[in-house]
Amino acid sequence: MARRSATGRIGIADVAVKAGVSHATVSRVMNGNFTVDPDIASRVRAAAAELKYQPNPVGRSLALGKTDTIGIVVPDLANPTFQAILRGLSRAAAQDGYRVLIADSFEVSSEETILAGEARRRCDGLVLCAPRMSDAELEEIAPSLHPLVLINRTSAAANVPTLVVDYGQGVQDLAEHLVDLGHTRLAFLAGPPRSASNGMRLQGLEAFKAAHPHVDVRMLEGGSDFDTGHEAVDAVLESGATGILAFNDLVAMGLMSGLHERGMDVPGDISVTGFDDIPFARYTTPALTTAAVPITELGEQAWHQLRALIRKEENDAPGSRYQPRLQVRASSGPAKAPRSTVHG
Amino acid sequence: MARRSATGRIGIADVAVKAGVSHATVSRVMNGNFTVDPDIASRVRAAAAELKYQPNPVGRSLALGKTDTIGIVVPDLANPTFQAILRGLSRAAAQDGYRVLIADSFEVSSEETILAGEARRRCDGLVLCAPRMSDAELEEIAPSLHPLVLINRTSAAANVPTLVVDYGQGVQDLAEHLVDLGHTRLAFLAGPPRSASNGMRLQGLEAFKAAHPHVDVRMLEGGSDFDTGHEAVDAVLESGATGILAFNDLVAMGLMSGLHERGMDVPGDISVTGFDDIPFARYTTPALTTAAVPITELGEQAWHQLRALIRKEENDAPGSRYQPRLQVRASSGPAKAPRSTVHG
DNA sequence: GCGACCTGAGAAAACGCTTTCTTGGGCAAG
């Protein structure tokens, strides 16, 4: 009856007809414009309610030039870190009436640029987690993404708030912790080679090595997931290290699992530390010593920064730096007498 | 120079001017319409490239009546189950060029209805995970959500594919497993009272009790997260049960953690089973016996069902039922001699 | 050589909304 022909959905025109007013008046009523006669307003509201009219957000977005939606690009939705960022972002944005559109690049850095652009065009702003993207490319696209917040990347582009976790400091804290426990042979189970946060960890380790020339710190190739850690068990054992700094909690858990299969005791034989303090880190056996990152809060902050940009507010603190907090649990313990290295 | 005044972004009009053609021709070229002269086409493409023109998706959506976006409503983004569904959905949809808009209801069932409606209007279809919503309300809103796929809920509404996990069968399999190990006193650590999937588990347990009148099955109140399991430790010990069926893996992990703190041995003193087989279930200590649900695949299937609806394809199999697979690990073991009940 | 057909590109309408512009009517002041 009142169905529109084209889309089949109820439109503003149907309400206007039913209430005997113009489209404009319906729009005014729906948007709480008070320059409309109360009688007419209630007539419109009645008509809208009866037809169960709901404004079409697409038409609205086109007219208003905003979508009330923000985008987030993540490299891997299976990674608890990005899940947590997404959660914090989504919750904070929802409180201001914004929704979140997700774009998962599945670790393909070439996709990140395209996805970011596409997502940005559909949204009012973008949160970008693109650890593998080259600096050059980032600088290239950053301006076109403008209401943009970066996570764990810095950019020279103007007006791009940056939320970074101080991985360098975190890994130093963990290394110090192991040294305090008497470990003198450490190994860093690295993350993906081109990862920005891995770079920060490496820088931190350089600083650490400079400050502790007597400590042997080996670098081992790795990755960012559980399997990586599990597969690295041989390399770890060969290294002869007694204190292992895993790239993150996932890798640490994989490594502990592998070590357990080899009959090694953690922390009796080897101490293992993670990074991030994902929810499950408390519940591994042994519970994982790690550097806690307030990651959900980071997602929340990302929204606040983005909101300021969208609202064109002055932002006195464009971005912030998060200091990981050393979280000592049972996976790290006193070094025992140095084991002999299997090779070399 | 070529910037449009209103939004500041490059529009189709700018390209048209630069290429010396009409808006319509630019549109034709951008959409690969071959009725346009090759020379003109390349001139348009050159102009578009030079201006870095990218069509505005909002305008496009309005004209086309589609957004290339689907929505998903989840009760809790912190729950690994929904994270996995989201992941599977997002990946599958991305392969067909669709994006995913997320709406987290934060377990507030009254929000679910509103969120679902809003999300649906912005998208071409919706995946709804609303375990707490009443059946009545679901039936009420289902038609208006139409390209709609339900997860772990059934609906009488026409054309609503339903993807359900057979929690009833899964919990029976787990109970059988415990009985086979010699347990005669079981306890079910229930999920949220109004949860649909909890209801399915309860039905399964009724069937189990009917088939095994000699087995004592206690019902304990619970919830769906880690803390719930952790807090339930007293109730579990009081129940005197030696085989515990936790609502899900999270609850089971919390319970095991609590039991460990109490000095109880799993599975020596008490066997614990979970449900879902979340990624971390393999890595708890002891590794968790659970009922594995191919949850990421379920998200993927949700997309396929939704896609069929969006494309108005005939769908011979509207929905499917997933059978959990018993995954025996170390958290379940032979019953030891019955413990005495603390109370009663 | 002229008319019918066809092709290719511009003009304009449509998508569903918001908002500016316009207009008519009521009221107050001169």
Add this chain to the structure above:
DNA sequence: CTTGCCCAAGAAAGCGTTTTCTCAGGTCGC
């Protein structure tokens, strides 16, 4: 009683696309 103002509501112009409609020019056939 007339003139000017103000206010409320309708008309219309966007927002940025796609797509239909229209028309001009060229080609082919007779």
